[in-house]
Amino acid sequence: MDQARVVVVGSTNMDLVAKAAVLPRPGETVLGGEFVTVAGGKGANQAIAAVRAGAATRLLGAIGSDAFGVTLKARIDAAGVDTGLLRVVYGASGVALITVDAAGENTIVVSPGANGSFTDLDERERAAIAEAAVMLAQLEIPVETVTAAALAARSAGTRVVLNAAPARALPAELLDAVDLLVVNETEAVAISGESRPEPLLASVPRVVLTLGAQGAWYVDREGASVQVPGVRVETVDSTAAGDAFTGALAVAWAEGRELVEAVGWACAAGAACARKLGASTALPTRAEIDELWSVSRGPDRAS
Structure with missing residues (x-):
């Protein structure tokens, strides 16, 4: 089978990750433990995922001209992502400040930096989307x-997967061009006013509602409504589990898998990621x- 081709249009950030026993409350300082810097941002994370x-993957986005930008490009390159079209703009790169507690829960503050300058698409980027x-x-x-990227993809016949995070209301023009929407409950509320996936079918033909460790819920306009159970693991850090899920889901769909199976495989990817500390460094391999995924399906390996 030819290697599936995925293009990711999104952010790149340097993640500054500190581990602590508990997350600080407003005005509180807590003593932390391990500290790491890793390439992150939802775009970079999902591209690496x-x-x-298993996909041949290009990343379209922007990094800064600072030291973080140099490190980001080197690390994303080293992960195997094609960064040939990644823009370098004068100024600061995006940065995410992440605190992770002993239970694997996290708080994140993102400063967009160069990501905010990515305001249009050139012809080479449009061609990458079409391919x-x-x-x-x-x-x-x-x-x-x-x-603009979703409309370019729709025009070229490329399937559009939108992970609508961070949560916000979305323009109808964007939703009209989406083939598969991936949201958590907070993001679903921001778009439709409800935490269930079915109301979103008024805007898009297919929806995956992620439920954390509980798995995910797939619905579509053909009448499917399937709750796919999560895969139980000991959670170390949930920071990039959602990105692992979404990246794997895009790959499975690009490979031609049925979406319910693709969602189950993606749940295994998210669970595998949650077993490790970090963001891009924790993203799992296909193996x-x-x-x-094999263990979670049990001895019967039901489809």
């Missing part, structure tokens, strides 16, 4: 750019996903 899940089987986007770059 897609590569590790992919699936275009995957998020909302850590200007929504106008996400909309790790397959192993956990």
Whole structure:
């Protein structure tokens, strides 16, 4: 089978991750433990997730001219993502400040930096979108750019997967161009006013509602409504589990898998990621996903 092609349109950030026993409350200082800096941002994370899940992946976005930008590009390159079209703009790169507690829960503050400058698409970027089987986007770059990318993909016959995070209301023009919407309950409320996936079918043909450790819920306009159980693991850090899920889901769909099966495989990817500390450094390989997916299906390996 030819390697599936995925293009990711999104953010790149340097993640500054500190581990602590508990998350600080407003005005409180807590003593932390391990500290790491890792390449992150939802765009970079999902691009790396897609590569590790088995796809040939390009990342479209922007980094700064600072030291973080140099390190970001080097680390994303090293992960196997094609960064040939990644823009370098004068100024600061995006940065995320992340605190992770002993239970694996986290708080995140993102400073967009260069991501905010990614306000249009050039012809080479449009061509990259047209060459992919699936275009995957998020909302850590200007929504106008996400909309332009989705319209370019729709025009070229490339499937559009939108992970509508961070939560916000979305323009109808963008939703009209989405083939598969991936949201958590907070994001679903921001778009439709309800935490269930069915109301979103008024705007898009297919929806995956992620439920954390409980799995995910897939619905579509053909009448499907399937709750896919999560895969139980000991959670170390949930920071990039959602990105692992979404990247793997895009790969599975690009490979032609049925979406319910793709969602189950993506749940295994998210669970595999949650077993490790960090964001991009924790994203699982295809072999790790397959192993956990096989175990989760049990001896009957039901389809």
